[in-house]
Amino acid sequence: MAESQVDVEIINRMQELVDKTIQRSVKGVQFLSSGKAKVGQTPKDLVYDRGTLRLYHYHPRSDEIYRIPMILVMATTNKGYVFDLLPGQSLVEYLLDRGFDVFMIDWEPPMQSERGLGLSDYTNDFIPSCIEKVQEITGEDDVNMVSYCMGGVLSLIYSATHPNGPLKNLVCMTTPVNWHEMGLFSVWSDERFLDVDKLVDTLGVVPADFIERSFEMLRPAQKTAGRLRVWNEMWNDEFVKSYRAFERWGNETLPLAGEYYRETTRELMWENKLYKGELMVDGVNVNLANITHPIMHAIAEHDHIAPFNATKPLLEMVGSQDKKELVLKGGHVSLIAGPNAVRRLWPNINDWLSVRSV
Amino acid sequence: MAENTPPDPAAMFNNWVTQWERAVDKFSNEFMGTDEFSKSMNQMQNLQLEFQRAFGEIMARQLASFNMPSREDVLQLSEDVRELDRRLARIETTLRKLLPEGSNEGAPRKSPPRTRKPPKAADKE
Numbered sequence: 268m269a270e271s272q273v274d275v276e277i278i279n280r281m282q283e284l285v286d287k288t289i290q291r292s293v294k295g296v297q298f299l300s301s302g303k304a305k306v307g308q309t310p311k312d313l314v315y316d317r318g319t320l321r322l323y324h325y326h327p328r329s330d331e332i333y334r335i336p337m338i339l340v341m342a343t344t345n346k347g348y349v350f351d352l353l354p355g356q357s358l359v360e361y362l363l364d365r366g367f368d369v370f371m372i373d374w375e376p377p378m379q380s381e382r383g384l385g386l387s388d389y390t391n392d393f394i395p396s397c398i399e400k401v402q403e404i405t406g407e408d409d410v411n412m413v414s415y416c417m418g419g420v421l422s423l424i425y426s427a428t429h430p431n432g433p434l435k436n437l438v439c440m441t442t443p444v445n446w447h448e449m450g451l452f453s454v455w456s457d458e459r460f461l462d463v464d465k466l467v468d469t470l471g472v473v474p475a476d477f478i479e480r481s482f483e484m485l486r487p488a489q490k491t492a493g494r495l496r497v498w499n500e501m502w503n504d505e506f507v508k509s510y511r512a513f514e515r516w517g518n519e520t521l522p523l524a525g526e527y528y529r530e531t532t533r534e535l536m537w538e539n540k541l542y543k544g545e546l547m548v549d550g551v552n553v554n555l556a557n558i559t560h561p562i563m564h565a566i567a568e569h570d571h572i573a574p575f576n577a578t579k580p581l582l583e584m585v586g587s588q589d590k591k592e593l594v595l596k597g598g599h600v601s602l603i604a605g606p607n608a609v610r611r612l613w614p615n616i617n618d619w620l621s622v623r624s625v
Numbered sequence: 626m627a628e629n630t631p632p633d634p635a636a637m638f639n640n641w642v643t644q645w646e647r648a649v650d651k652f653s654n655e656f657m658g659t660d661e662f663s664k665s666m667n668q669m670q671n672l673q674l675e676f677q678r679a680f681g682e683i684m685a686r687q688l689a690s691f692n693m694p695s696r697e698d699v700l701q702l703s704e705d706v707r708e709l710d711r712r713l714a715r716i717e718t719t720l721r722k723l724l725p726e727g728s729n730e731g732a733p734r735k736s737p738p739r740t741r742k743p744p745k746a747a748d749k750e
Contacts, residue, residue, distance in 0.1 A: 280633070284634060287635070316714075330737050331737055331739075331740055332736070334740070334741075366741040368736070378700075378704045379700055450658075454658050455657075455663050455666060455667075457660070457663050460666075461667050462667070462671055465671060465674055469678050484653075488646040488649035488650050492643070492645065492646035496642055499635055499638050499642075500635075621744070622743045625742060
């Protein structure tokens, strides 16, 4: 009896295997012939743009919204649509549905004429200008920020140097503060070997493929493994759709303004000045202890870009009493986007910010 | 009973890919995490930059002698076009705001009231 059950199961499994093989072939042709994945589809208005800077305002999706508007601050190395990848896999959509008024600071590739942009341009000009615009549009003085990776570093510098500013609550996601713990990035940018001046002075704007190559070298097998997995799952439309959106995002890395790259390398990577409390921006000391507003930090346990030990010390350094650390399973990207983020991180952002947004 | 369950080839394949990925990444990270690798990589990069700078200068001179634009010139043109595009967009926005009353186009989006309260279950920590 048991043997015949196994036989039936084997026949069913064989049938399933044949079905999937046929579907894989049919859908594989569609996959190869299809264009770029459609991303960032949630309706929005471009409300402010200047050079590399873009400020978007997403159309509210509920009848009643929280008083304090929220600004998503994207990392300078990648496009902000990772927050709005696909319908059903969009942090923006998730937050709009829960009554937040969502803005996003996003970046376009800096032009050669913007090669001189440095940390002070981002933290003393771009972020304050966007906040002013948000205040003008919403009529509210207060703002909340949700910042990712280097966007988190910029938000921290802004907050520490504008202690009585309009920022009321800050959520950082995978934000490195101890740059001597940046793993392979620390080794590759060792000041004994990396001639950052030659790089910046020759190129002006550090090209996207240089940045992308650095990310890829951290996990050299990731791309090939991803392609093998998608081939295996080719019959699964949802998997393929998600893969294509992530692949597009990964391939659309942004170049970096030369001065910004030089400062990040010298001041953060080499001298670790943010961690030591010695970073100066426009002559003002960046002391994270000056940050006293509520802050939440989400850290990924297996982050290969901003490793755990680089991100972990943040909350010990700020002066806030109201602070929460969230250590979640996952990597640098899966923490903020994709099926795991929908279950793990997003509800935490909603719970923590909703009570602080009235 | 579990021993009698036939193997799932798709799951086995995924498992194999994961193992392979981990092994390659571990090996590569060990190899690329050394001073020697960093030194060689940066030396190569410096050479490439030197070559790029020298070649760029020669090309720029050659192109100028043929009365043709260099890459720098083309990039500058592209930046100028982008800036013009942006100015046009700003003019369009301003014009929309000047449209006569009653026209929906250009009217600012009406924001919902900012009176939402959080669900009671989510107590402040």
